[in-house]
Amino acid sequence: MKQVRKEFGGHAVVKSMDLTVASGEKLVIIGPSGSGKTTILRLIMTLETPDNGYIEIDGELLGCAWDSGRITKNNNKNLRAVRSKVGMVFQHFNLFPHMSVLDNIMEAPTRSLRMSKEEARERAIGLLQRIDMVGKASSYPGQLSGGQQQRVAIARALAMRPSVMLFDEVTSALDPEKVGEILQTIRELAAEVNMAMVIVTHEMGFARNIADRVIFMDHGEIVESGPPDEVLGAPVHPRTTAFLKAILDR
Amino acid sequence: MSIDWDWAYVFEILPELLRATLITIRISLLGFAVALVAGLLIAMARMNRNWVISQPALFFVEFVRLTPLLVQLFFAFYVLPVLGVSLPAEPTGVVVIGLHYATYASEVFRSGIRAVATGQWEASIALSLPTFAVWRRVILPQAIRPMIPALGNYLIQMFKDVPLLSTITVYELLGTANLIAGSSFRYLETLTLVGLIFLLLSYPSSLLIRYLEIRLEKS
Ligand SMILES: Nc1ncnc2c1ncn2[C@@H]1O[C@H](COP(=O)(O)OP(=O)(O)O)[C@@H](O)[C@H]1O
Ligand SMILES: [Mg+2]
Secondary structure, three states, rough: OOEEEEOOOOOEEEEEEEEOOOOOOOEEEOOOOOOOOOHHHHHHHHOOOEEEOOOOOOEEEOEEEOOOOOOEEEHHHHHHHHHHHHEEEEOOOOOOOOHHHHHHHHHHHHHHOOOOOOHHHHHHHHHHHHOOOOOOOOOOOHHHOHHHHHHHHHHHHHHHHHHHOEEEEEOOOOOHHHHHHHHHHHHHHHOOOOOEEEEEEOOHHHHHHOOEEEEEEEEEEEEEEEHHHHHHHOOHHHHHHHHHHHHHOO | OOOOOOHHHHHHHHHHHHHHHHHHHHHHHHHHHHHHHHHHHHHHHHHHHHHHHHHHHHHHHHHOOOOEEEEEEEEOOHHHOOOOOOOOHHHHHHHHHHHHHHHHHHHHHHHHHHHHHHHHHHHHHHHHHHHHHHHHHHHHHHHHHHHHHHHHHHHHHHHHHHHHHHOHHHHHHHHHHHHHHHHHHHHHHHHHHHHHHHHHHHHHHHHHHHHHHEEEHOO
């Protein structure tokens, strides 16, 4: 991500952001609400288009193309291909309510990757085993608890085998006692899969445990970036210190 | 005043009227199919971000709504052939009444589609689903269920508008009844039967729609 800028109504929400995530790296983004964390994930997921700058995934430009040294906008042809390397898990799950758990997970492999039904089903069942929900394959999202729905949403995103997964405060819509199970699922994935993760969270223990690197953001800018022990344990910037203190006091 | 009601005559013309009723039903169903398909296309066009697509759709909707259906029927049947487009009476009627109701259906589609949570669009994008699959697999299945009562009401309304097609020589129920009564001069029985047939078909349909409405509200 290079010099990426995003404005809403003239207000710069993300200001000239440079950010590189190594393959397999687990990056945690923290910061006060409104600092632009969600917007960064949405830019990477192509749910928003940058006003300036560009984003590359595995060396390929997202939604635009190089044209004699310049960036041209709206290259829809490569958009879907590059986009499919990114997966996202949302705060509010966004499962398809009219499809069973199994169909939710099979949908993208069959429609986006044009995989055969049998192969997609096999992959989906494998994922359900990993999140320990094979028994719920034919249930509908409405019949599941929030924690179960979020696990299905994670499995659904994983079914595309993305090279980077984005998690946007995936536990903040859950009951406190369900938070642990989701974080455990993500932790297991992080250990198992060689897949980059960009995680926005307010769970500092989890952040410290999973992160290779932590970024603290404020007002659309990176204030501090480094290994979790430094950023979370011994922050140098006063704004980081203030934020961490506010979180602990909550 | 005594009413001179002839039962024998009623049973004599009933088969003919029932046959014509089938034509009315056929026109309603075909017209409704046109309304659904065209209505969906209009709704999608109007929701397109590109004004070259959305503006003509809006213009079409306004044009159809601000002119009477009867004028549209006359225009399609008597003027279009002069311009080199000619279809038999019944298909002309089906297309015109279908497109007329398509503009109403398009509004139902539009509000139904807008009512689908934005998170569903975002999840579809995040899963790289092709546009066609997003519509067919994710958005429409969720949008259509709440739209069923409103669309059903338009079907009944359209069914009641089919007699207008008698003015362009389509022998649906009213046209046939007029023909019969014109030679027997027994308007009383003939038109009473027409009214009863419409009532007998519309009333249960509207009850069914109300039932669906209540069931949808509960779920
Ligand atoms: N679609 C949008 N339209 C207008 N403003 C938006 C939009 N999305 C986000 N914003 C604004 O951008 C700022 C950053 O939002 P966000 O990225 O969601 O922050 P965070 O996730 O860190 O809480 C907020 O002030 C928010 O109100
Ligand atoms: Mg946010």
